[in-house]
Amino acid sequence: MTVEIEDYLVQMRTRFSSENAALEGPTNALLNGVIANPESHARFLNTLSALEQMGGHRIMVSQHGRALDLATLKHLSEETRHAFFFKRQAERQMGRPLTYESHEMFAPNSAYQYFKRLEANVKRCFEGRGGARAPYLTMSMIVEFRATWAYQLYQSQLARASVAISLTSLIAEEKGHLLDMARRMDRTGEVNYRVLARLSSVETNLYRRFLQQMLAETGLRQKLFAGADGCTPKNVLPSVATKELRSFSLNKCPASGEMEGGGHGQAAFNSQKCD
Ligand SMILES: [Fe+2]
Numbered sequence: 552m553t554v555e556i557e558d559y560l561v562q563m564r565t566r567f568s569s570e571n572a573a574l575e576g577p578t579n580a581l582l583n584g585v586i587a588n589p590e591s592h593a594r595f596l597n598t599l600s601a602l603e604q605m606g607g608h609r610i611m612v613s614q615h616g617r618a619l620d621l622a623t624l625k626h627l628s629e630e631t632r633h634a635f636f637f638k639r640q641a642e643r644q645m646g647r648p649l650t651y652e653s654h655e656m657f658a659p660n661s662a663y664q665y666f667k668r669l670e671a672n673v674k675r676c677f678e679g680r681g682g683a684r685a686p687y688l689t690m691s692m693i694v695e696f697r698a699t700w701a702y703q704l705y706q707s708q709l710a711r712a713s714v715a716i717s718l719t720s721l722i723a724e725e726k727g728h729l730l731d732m733a734r735r736m737d738r739t740g741e742v743n744y745r746v747l748a749r750l751s752s753v754e755t756n757l758y759r760r761f762l763q764q765m766l767a768e769t770g771l772r773q774k775l776f777a778g779a780d781g782c783t784p785k786n787v788l789p790s791v792a793t794k795e796l797r798s799f800s801l802n803k804c805p806a807s808g809e810m811e812g813g814g815h816g817q818a819a820f821n822s823q824k825c826d
């Protein structure tokens with residue numbers, strides 16, 4: 552791996568942390584809220600399992616055939632194992648088997664939309680160029696930034712609440728995936744820093760929507776954000792409106808207004824009232 556790509560990963564992590572600074576508090580509030588209630592915690596763990604399973608399923612659907620390599624099979628097997636790990640923990644907390652039916656998860660539609668919209672945006676950036684490999688590596692990198700960020704917060708909150716669930720090896724594997732994707736893209740000259748920065752901002756806005764929905768379903772949105780009139784705005788967290796989302800334009804990548812999950816800025820945030 553070149554020094555350049557190593558530097559890039561450090562810079563990208565810093566950029567990600569700064570862009571997500573406003574989401575850290577609400578994410579910790581959600582984590583604290585669900586950990587405090589065993590049934591909510593089980594549903595939350597089951598939701599993480601579903602997300603990991605969706606990630607594994609997308610790898611299986613997009614990467615197949617004679618070119619399938621060992622690194623991709625390793626990635627697929629580890630994401631599937633993460634789904635198994637979270638499901639097993641969820642069932643331990645709940646004391647019974649759990650399905651991925653809506654009533655046994657949090658914000659299942661938002662979870663599916665998160666993946667679907669992110670994948671649509673990634674595909675659009677690669678339309679007509681290359682095969683299925685570059686979109687897969689790009690999508691994986693974007694998701695791994697979120698996974699490492701969120702699981703580190705989750706691990707801290709589990710430790711704070713003295714819950715005996717360790718995410719240490721899982722976090723190490725997610726970091727390994729990020730490094731592996733960066734290496735593989737770097738080797739074939741497929742890294743496009745501007746596309747990655749923009750897609751990461753799109754992902755942050757999609758995560759923001761998912762987080763808001765989870766806060767709503769756990770009752771925490773009302774508890775944390777209700778105004779003096781008892782009314783809670785639909786959008787309680789600000790959208791990301793970075794310079795990449797405002798001005799970026801590359802080949803087949805759509806303009807920012809066309810990007811699903813793209814930021815709409817503070818005006819849209821403020822205009823949302825009680826629903
Ligand atoms: Fe994973």
Ligand SMILES: [Fe+2]
Nearest residue numbers: 695724725728
């Ligand atoms: Fe991963």
